Structures are given as structure tokens and as C-alpha cells.
Amino acid sequence: MTQTATQGTLAWENHFSQRAGGVGSSVVRDMLKIIRQPGYISLAGGMPPPELFPIDACRAAAERVLTRHGQEAMQYGLTAGYPPLREFVVRWMKRTMDVELAVDNVLITSGGMQGMDLCGRLLLNAGDSILTESPTFLGALQVFAVNQAVCVPIPLDDKGVQIEALEHKLAARPAFMYLIPTFQNPSGVTLSLERRQAVIALAAQYQVPIVEDDPYSHLRFAGKPLPSLLALDARRNQGQELRGNVIYVGSFSKILGPGLRVGWLVAPANVIQRLDVLKQGTDLHASVLAQMIVHEVVRDGEFLPRHVEKLRAALRQRRDAMIAAMERHFPPGLHWVNPNGGMFVWVTLPPSLDGNELLKQALQQKVAFVPGYSFFPAGGGHNTMRLNFSYPLPDVIETGIQRLGQILKGRMTKD
Amino acid sequence: MTQTATQGTLAWENHFSQRAGGVGSSVVRDMLKIIRQPGYISLAGGMPPPELFPIDACRAAAERVLTRHGQEAMQYGLTAGYPPLREFVVRWMKRTMDVELAVDNVLITSGGMQGMDLCGRLLLNAGDSILTESPTFLGALQVFAVNQAVCVPIPLDDKGVQIEALEHKLAARPAFMYLIPTFQNPSGVTLSLERRQAVIALAAQYQVPIVEDDPYSHLRFAGKPLPSLLALDARRNQGQELRGNVIYVGSFSKILGPGLRVGWLVAPANVIQRLDVLKQGTDLHASVLAQMIVHEVVRDGEFLPRHVEKLRAALRQRRDAMIAAMERHFPPGLHWVNPNGGMFVWVTLPPSLDGNELLKQALQQKVAFVPGYSFFPAGGGHNTMRLNFSYPLPDVIETGIQRLGQILKGRMTKD
Numbered sequence: 001m002t003q004t005a006t007q008g009t010l011a012w013e014n015h016f017s018q019r020a021g022g023v024g025s026s027v028v029r030d031m032l033k034i035i036r037q038p039g040y041i042s043l044a045g046g047m048p049p050p051e052l053f054p055i056d057a058c059r060a061a062a063e064r065v066l067t068r069h070g071q072e073a074m075q076y077g078l079t080a081g082y083p084p085l086r087e088f089v090v091r092w093m094k095r096t097m098d099v100e101l102a103v104d105n106v107l108i109t110s111g112g113m114q115g116m117d118l119c120g121r122l123l124l125n126a127g128d129s130i131l132t133e134s135p136t137f138l139g140a141l142q143v144f145a146v147n148q149a150v151c152v153p154i155p156l157d158d159k160g161v162q163i164e165a166l167e168h169k170l171a172a173r174p175a176f177m178y179l180i181p182t183f184q185n186p187s188g189v190t191l192s193l194e195r196r197q198a199v200i201a202l203a204a205q206y207q208v209p210i211v212e213d214d215p216y217s218h219l220r221f222a223g224k225p226l227p228s229l230l231a232l233d234a235r236r237n238q239g240q241e242l243r244g245n246v247i248y249v250g251s252f253s254k255i256l257g258p259g260l261r262v263g264w265l266v267a268p269a270n271v272i273q274r275l276d277v278l279k280q281g282t283d284l285h286a287s288v289l290a291q292m293i294v295h296e297v298v299r300d301g302e303f304l305p306r307h308v309e310k311l312r313a314a315l316r317q318r319r320d321a322m323i324a325a326m327e328r329h330f331p332p333g334l335h336w337v338n339p340n341g342g343m344f345v346w347v348t349l350p351p352s353l354d355g356n357e358l359l360k361q362a363l364q365q366k367v368a369f370v371p372g373y374s375f376f377p378a379g380g381g382h383n384t385m386r387l388n389f390s391y392p393l394p395d396v397i398e399t400g401i402q403r404l405g406q407i408l409k410g411r412m413t414k415d
Numbered sequence: 416m417t418q419t420a421t422q423g424t425l426a427w428e429n430h431f432s433q434r435a436g437g438v439g440s441s442v443v444r445d446m447l448k449i450i451r452q453p454g455y456i457s458l459a460g461g462m463p464p465p466e467l468f469p470i471d472a473c474r475a476a477a478e479r480v481l482t483r484h485g486q487e488a489m490q491y492g493l494t495a496g497y498p499p500l501r502e503f504v505v506r507w508m509k510r511t512m513d514v515e516l517a518v519d520n521v522l523i524t525s526g527g528m529q530g531m532d533l534c535g536r537l538l539l540n541a542g543d544s545i546l547t548e549s550p551t552f553l554g555a556l557q558v559f560a561v562n563q564a565v566c567v568p569i570p571l572d573d574k575g576v577q578i579e580a581l582e583h584k585l586a587a588r589p590a591f592m593y594l595i596p597t598f599q600n601p602s603g604v605t606l607s608l609e610r611r612q613a614v615i616a617l618a619a620q621y622q623v624p625i626v627e628d629d630p631y632s633h634l635r636f637a638g639k640p641l642p643s644l645l646a647l648d649a650r651r652n653q654g655q656e657l658r659g660n661v662i663y664v665g666s667f668s669k670i671l672g673p674g675l676r677v678g679w680l681v682a683p684a685n686v687i688q689r690l691d692v693l694k695q696g697t698d699l700h701a702s703v704l705a706q707m708i709v710h711e712v713v714r715d716g717e718f719l720p721r722h723v724e725k726l727r728a729a730l731r732q733r734r735d736a737m738i739a740a741m742e743r744h745f746p747p748g749l750h751w752v753n754p755n756g757g758m759f760v761w762v763t764l765p766p767s768l769d770g771n772e773l774l775k776q777a778l779q780q781k782v783a784f785v786p787g788y789s790f791f792p793a794g795g796g797h798n799t800m801r802l803n804f805s806y807p808l809p810d811v812i813e814t815g816i817q818r819l820g821q822i823l824k825g826r827m828t829k830d
Contacts, residue, residue: 075462282697
């Protein structure tokens, strides 16, 4: 015991598990609390444009669901999900990804984050290693830390994860590769077709599963769509049913609304069965009401494509506003990636600047962003930052970037 | 490798983690799929009476929430929960349990099951032991198995868990005690006041945390309410803020509707902080829309007490119907507990009868129940069964018990 208890009251810290002790709170989550205060400009979180949430459609859907199927919406449901929503996911994946699935290849999750947590529970023993892009999604690092895994960083360039470095680390047979091939978070980079094929071949050669996290691919506003790793791998295994080496993590968070907490996993049927059992011991099932509202909104097959089109247009406009503002207000000597989709611009500062120090100054000016170091599984990236353009309106982006530009100019003059 | 892969396609079973391999699907969950077929009478699951779901109130709430706060309902939320709902839980716990809490003692969960999973993640290392009542809640056994813990069974009698046996096992310092003090699932037994005080004293003496699972205490239809372990323990620690040795698991599942997937945890603030971080890496937060609908329904402080009163009356009526039917149709030689609340009647058959064999016959007659053995952490209970009276209407109960009675008479004549 490192702390003594008084009056028989526990010093709880002495009772926390190893994994509970080893996980830190997310910088992004903590910042959410700060930037909810009025007057702050947030270029921090990955929040979808609130003005575009299909609120009227959801309200009408809630009305219909509770009128016609109220008892079902309020009762316990099946762990794998509301059956018509699983069927919709089959159709959606066919239409947008050209993948042939059956219903038993789909498990509805309580959001994409839970999809990753279930993959962790399925595939990780304490101490296992995972290959991840570096930098990578902060939330994934948190999920894998709770699962007591070690993330091995694979460097990225403008075509995505570097194949030689990946192959080098595959020899040690990690538990899986965790990849965000399209509009990677935080870097904005998309894995090229050649490299996608190489990744698929390496997974087969080294017998290492792939967890493909794909929240952003529908948010493409420039360039040509590329096949998902799931689709490429499924083509290798032609046959009646889905086989292969990929677990695909999908989500309605970025294309409908994250407050609903509805996502999905796609995998071979025997893998879905095991994930179902693990989900039973996690939260039984996703909110039936939320699943039924999502289904009621998207069941007309043309709704979601039309809605996604609107989102793309808005994101393109906001991306343009951010890039234009950066060109206007940022001093020379900075580099950034101009993404073809997704929600983020990734900025590299001169080596002498520290993203975290910059953030402190920025918060005084009521602008928030995420310092890049937090996305690196094994350290580094102190002179990077991630700027979000999906949440703020274009004129807010302009003001935020202007404030950041002033701070940057001040610091770069000093140095 | 126990299985070879073809064409570079994984034999996934070889990649599953130890915990994924060690957990079985729930008998109750699997049966859910069968009894959804028409014509079946379910005395199996613990489903609340669907006729009493406050569907109109939820529909009106969804309408108001999406009209007035649509953007908030659809957006990412705080991990600890929708703040006004946390505040409601503080008022509800004060009103119904006489416990003084602050908002930072409350974390909103995606249902009670997730509350238990978070406790597991917080307190369990692989191989740790937990003291549980025997029999106990099947879902908890599943949660703890995923967390790779060993459940040590403590026998129950008609006053609840046996204190001497509990103390005997506390000497080995288990990770925690998991208890359902009120209308225990599956036994229906309620822990007496004297034993509650003894449990609290033992937790302090042996420095072992208590996880108090309390989904049913509001569903009391006879007898006098008893203080929760949380409340008794908090009184030991008088002061400005909640301290003590209890994590309390609460849920709206049984008092509003499980399809919403909204529950809560109560604990000292430093414990809630740690649970918040763990929840970030699990599903970020419960469905904001579901939380806001729950809050909109219950914000008028008189709604939930009135609704719970209706539930109690219906459950009393169904319990009465079940007990009367059992007295009419069951052969002599069976024992059962007549509960003062909750949802279940626990039946002990003659030692020569096997609950699982009985179930097979019952399913042929289209009646389902849960064989009792599945609730015993360390085996036993082959001649027990759990009958649910909350879901079926009284006349359905009558028919179901009549069919079961015929089967029982047939078997007991044979033996």
C-alpha cells in the first residue's frame, strides 16, 4: 500500500488495476470541456459540422419509430444489432465499397470507438504489440492502452504508411496492424492503391490481421476514390462468403451524427460470432432506439448518398477557407498537407517550435487545436499540430487562423 | 497453429486472445433469438413489461429534444454524461436512497452492464478473484470472465449472502465483492439489514471494495425498503463529500426501458475520474440522444415515482399470477421463493430433476425459462430454474406454468 486509509475507508488508488493506472485522459476529450465555454474557437476536436446534422429527419424518424415500434425500441435487443440496420449496412457496403456481405458479417457497435475496443478484446493479450501509423488516431492509442498493448509506430509519407518499414516489423508477428488508409487522422494522408495492395499481400504472407478504421472515406471532396482494404482483400478470396484478413470498422458518427453512437464492424462470420459474445459482456447491445432511428433515417437508400454529398460540399468549403486563411496569415517556414477529404489539416512547424507551448498561448487567445505530439505512439512530433476544419464555420476558421498566425509570427520573430 | 490457412487467409481462431477464447455466449441471450419466434411463451429473460414502457412520454421527449437541442443531441458529448442527467441522478439518489451526492460522484453509462464492465476494468487484473453470491447474475459472470477474473461463490440463504462464508473468503483479499443486495437475480432474496451492516463493516476491516448492483430495488411491491450498501457506507463517512468503499451500479433499464441503454455509476469522485478515462477508451460516451430523451422524460421530478408505482402494481399482479398458477399446476416436492420485488421466482426441483433437460422438453412445448445451473459461478444448481414474471401478461403466465406443470408431473411420475 502506498497510501494509508482512514476509518476503514479505502485508498482506492491502491486497488486500481494495472490497465486503469496505465491510461491517461485524452487531450482532445479534456479540451472539449474548456472549449465549450463561450467565446472559444475550436480547431481541436473532430466534430462534424453541427449545422448539417439531419435533425428534422431524425425527429421524424423518432416519431415514426416510437409510434409504430415503440415496444421494440424500448426493449432489450439482439447483441449483433437491429436486424434491418444490419441489412442496411450490407446494402451500403455493396453500394459504396462494392463488397458482397451477408448479414452475419455485420455487427452493430455503440460507435466506431467500441468497434476498436472489441477488436482489442478479440485479438490482444497483455503485452502484445500492434503496428500503427505514426502519427495515428489518439482514441485508438487510448483503446489499445486499456488493452495493455504496445503500439509500434510505422512512419507515414504522402502515400501513407511506408511498406518497407511495415514489412520489417511484421516479421515479429504483431497481434494486428491498425490502419486508417483514407484521410488518415491526424495526417490527412491517403494510402496509395499500390501500397494498399502491398499491405494486403503482406497480411497474407505474414498471417497478421488488419484492423481497417474507415470513418472518413465517404467524406471525399477531391480526387478519385480508392478501394478499401476490406474490398481488396475480399477480392483475393472469391467465393460464396466473406473470408479474409481484415476487420473493417465503420461508423455513422461522421456521416449522420456522433451523438447517436452507432457504428458497425465487418468481418468473416466466425469472427463476428466471437465479437458478439465479447459485446454481450460489454454493454449487451447498442441503444435500440438510436439504431432504429438511424435505420428509419437511412432506409430510403437515396437519403444517405444525398446527405453525404451535402457534407462533402460543406467540408470542401471549410477546407478551402482554412487553407486560404493559412496562406494569408501564417508566416513562411511552415508545412501542411492539403487533404482531399476528411476533417483535418496537419501542420509541421519549424523544429524550434513546440506545439504544446503554442497551445497554451493559443488558449489565452481563445483558440484551441491539438498539439501533434499526442498522436505519436512512441514520442516525437513536438513541432506538429492538427487543425480541424469540419466544426467551425468559414468565418470562424478565418478568425481562428488569424489569431494563430499572430502567435506564430510573434514566436518565429523571437527565435 | 491448430489450423492451417489456405491462400494466405487467416485461421482467425488462432489469433483470438485468451479472454476471447474463455467466454461463452449467454444462455439467456441465445434463447432471446429462439423465443422471438411466434407462439413461444418466455419465462426466460429479465425483460420489463413492454405494455408499461412510457412510449408516449419518450416520443414527446424526443420531439422536444430534437426541436430545441438537436445539434447537442447529435454531437459528441462529455464522457461522464449529459450534465443535466447527472444532476437528475443526484436528486433521484437523494430522494429514493437518502444519499447526498455531488455531480462528480456520478458517471452515466451505456446501461448497467457497462457499469459492471467498467468496474471490472478498473479493479481487475487477469487472475484476480471476486466474491459473488452463488447463484448470481449471469451477465456479471460473463463480464468478469471477459476481464479474466475468477468468481468465488458465497452461498445465499433467505437473508442473503452468508456472512461467515463471506468473511472466510475475504481473508484472501479478493479484488472486490460483487453483490446484488435487493431482489437478487436469480434468487429473489434480499439481504437483511443486519447483514448489510456486517458486509459494510467487513469491507472496511478487510479493505475490500464492494460493487453494489442495484437494478431492482425500486421494483418493490411488498415489505419495507432497506438502505442500500452505498447509503449505509456513506453514513459511516460523514463529511462534505462522498467517501467510502462502495461503487453503486444503477440503471434506467428496469424503470424506463433497457432499449435506451442508459445507466449510471456512483462512487467517490477520484474513482469516477478514473472510470471516466476508462470509458473514453470504451465507447467515448453513452448515446447523447438517448441520455437527453431520458432526462427530458424524468426532469419533472414526479414522473418517475409515478411511473415506478405503476410498474410495481403490474409486477405485483404478475407475481401473484405466477405464484397462484404454480400452486395450482406444479406437483408437490418443489420449493420456491416468493419475492417482495424484482422480476423472478427461483425454483428448486427435486435433486433427481435436471433444469437443462426440463428446458429441452419445455421448448418443445414452446415455453422457455432459464435453467438455474448457469447462474452458479462454480457449478451446481442442476435442479434449479429461474422463472420470469415481468414480461408475460398474467394469462400467458397461467398458460406457461400450466405447460411446465404438465412436464414436471410427467417427469416426477416417471422417476
